[in-house]
Amino acid sequence: MTIRPVSTFVGAEILDVDLAGSLPEPTVDAIRRALFQHGVVFFRDQKLTPEQHVAFAQRFGEININRFFKAVDGHPMIAEVRKEPEQKGNIGGGWHTDHSYDQAPAMGSILYARxxxxxxxxxxxxSMYAAYDALSDGLKQTLETLRAVHSSRHVFGVESYEGRGDLKGRYLNPEAAQQDAVHPVVVRHPGSGR
Incomplete structure (x- = not known):
């Protein structure tokens, strides 16, 4: 297995690994360390069944089931994120962190681009690491004491859903977007300590 950074601050490509296979724990640990170090990892040319996708995800912890996207048929743990060519709206078009609106946010997300x-x-x-490192010491000190509201209302809420006709039927439960979460502005990643 080869780990190759793809930029200065964020991302690494992991080569010579087949995620569909039965990965030994040391390989999964190396992938986990690369994820924590680089923030995001990429695997090219993978061919995963839904069962293999779920099995790989479970190696990193409990799966946080998305309550807004429709699931892949027969696989409730996999949310289908789809954009048709004629669709004008983009669900994740703004900068965001997946599931930060949850009381206990997910460790990460796995996107399998088919x-x-x-x-x-x-x-x-x-890279939130690089963004934080670029702040002045004074601003870091100020931010350490603050908390922020994280919400999904603007993307998944009733008003957003009703105003985006091209997305109707694409996601579920707009009423569930009324629950917000409050988290510290600065958090340390439990895997990297950064």
Missing amino acids: EVPETGGDTLFA
Whole structure:
């Protein structure tokens, strides 16, 4: 297995590993360490069944089932994130952290891109480690004492759902978006300590 950083601040590509197979624990530990160090890891050319997708995800902890996206048929632990070519709206178009609106946010997300467009359709990532490191010591000190409201209302709430006709039927439970969570502005990642 080879781990190759893809940028200065965020992301690494992991080569020569088949996620569909039975991975030994030392391999999973190395993947976990790479994830914590680089913030996001990429695996190219994987061919996973839904069962293999779930089995791989479970190696990292309990799966946080998405209550807003429809599940893949027959696989309630996998949320289907889809955008049709004619669809104008983009569900995750703004910068966000998946599931930060939950009282106990998920450790991370696994996105298995099965079909991607020839152009566009980009999923971008930013390093919160680098963002924090770039702050002045004074601002860091101020932020350490603050808490922030995390909400899903603007994306999944009733008003958003009703105002986005091209997304109707694509996600569920807009009424469940009324629950907000309050978290410290600065948190340390339990896996990296950063």
